[in-house]
Amino acid sequence: MNDFSQLEDQLRKLRPAQPSADLVARIERALDDEVSTPTAAVLPRERRFHFNWLSLGLGLAAAAALVLFAFIRLQQPLKKTPSVASTSPAPTTLTDQFVAAGLTQVVYHTRDEGLHFPNNSEQPMRRVRSQTRETFQWRNPKTGATLRISYAKENVSLIPVSGQ
Amino acid sequence: MQNVATDENWKTCFSQLAPGLVLFARQWTRSAADAEDVVQEAFVKFWRRHHDIGNRGLLYATVRSIALDFIRRDSRRARREATALSDVDPTVPPAFDIKDDSQRALVAALDLLPEEQREVLVMKIWNELTFAEIASALEISQNTAASRYRYALAALKKNLSAAL
Numbered sequence: 001m002n003d004f005s006q007l008e009d010q011l012r013k014l015r016p017a018q019p020s021a022d023l024v025a026r027i028e029r030a031l032d033d034e035v036s037t038p039t040a041a042v043l044p045r046e047r048r049f050h051f052n053w054l055s056l057g058l059g060l061a062a063a064a065a066l067v068l069f070a071f072i073r074l075q076q077p078l079k080k081t082p083s084v085a086s087t088s089p090a091p092t093t094l095t096d097q098f099v100a101a102g103l104t105q106v107v108y109h110t111r112d113e114g115l116h117f118p119n120n121s122e123q124p125m126r127r128v129r130s131q132t133r134e135t136f137q138w139r140n141p142k143t144g145a146t147l148r149i150s151y152a153k154e155n156v157s158l159i160p161v162s163g164q
Numbered sequence: 165m166q167n168v169a170t171d172e173n174w175k176t177c178f179s180q181l182a183p184g185l186v187l188f189a190r191q192w193t194r195s196a197a198d199a200e201d202v203v204q205e206a207f208v209k210f211w212r213r214h215h216d217i218g219n220r221g222l223l224y225a226t227v228r229s230i231a232l233d234f235i236r237r238d239s240r241r242a243r244r245e246a247t248a249l250s251d252v253d254p255t256v257p258p259a260f261d262i263k264d265d266s267q268r269a270l271v272a273a274l275d276l277l278p279e280e281q282r283e284v285l286v287m288k289i290w291n292e293l294t295f296a297e298i299a300s301a302l303e304i305s306q307n308t309a310a311s312r313y314r315y316a317l318a319a320l321k322k323n324l325s326a327a328l
Binding site for chain 2: 003004007008010011012013014015016017018019020023024026027028030031
């Protein structure tokens, strides 16, 4: 390295140009921006929170619409049954339609929210919040096709508590 | 969490490092204004996360990374840089306060160094980084960093003697 010591000294005598005077001020402003917005890490969470609720709401609305639609379709043949029965003696034509085949209700979470006095009631009520998933199933006996609709549901039950 | 002491800390740290950092960034940006933008972005990003400059290797790695991103970010800029680099001079001249002809010759010889040697030289001479810090910043071994430094000095010496 001794061969290069003189060259290194020459290089060290070269001074880099000074940065512009406002660079420090610019950095200060940028760091101040951070201080004034310390919620930077929180904001995306809030956005996610709203997004989840929106998705849940839309999902429930879609599920409700589907259930309503299916319910109306299932109700229609029942209403027409007398007229169909009077004009067509063959009840086998009904077999090419979806018929209700089952309903399952799974309670996957229950939380006891403690005692409450709803509407200034003197009697305490225990509030129990349960989350369930309901699944309706229809089946076409002729084709064997099945239609299944599943949606989440939240129930809040108020159970009277008897005092002693 | 922010206090005056911290505020003064970053200013003290930055004022010591700024000329060398801007010189380091200018290897990729060509323009002093762009280099300052890179240094600003890198320093703010680094300080927000670390609040000290104990890990200088990481600071220089941040500057290098942002400088490379800076070039890639704007395709027009990238094309312009590529065009400029494909011209007669394939290197980026560092910016120095030149006092005499010998220093001008030294800067001209620096310009002829390959980029990988010049960046090690800039970090070692004008930023006073250790080979361990240089190795950390460039993600190379310390031996490679030391070799590149020696090769840079040898090439510089050769370029200078050829110019005389």
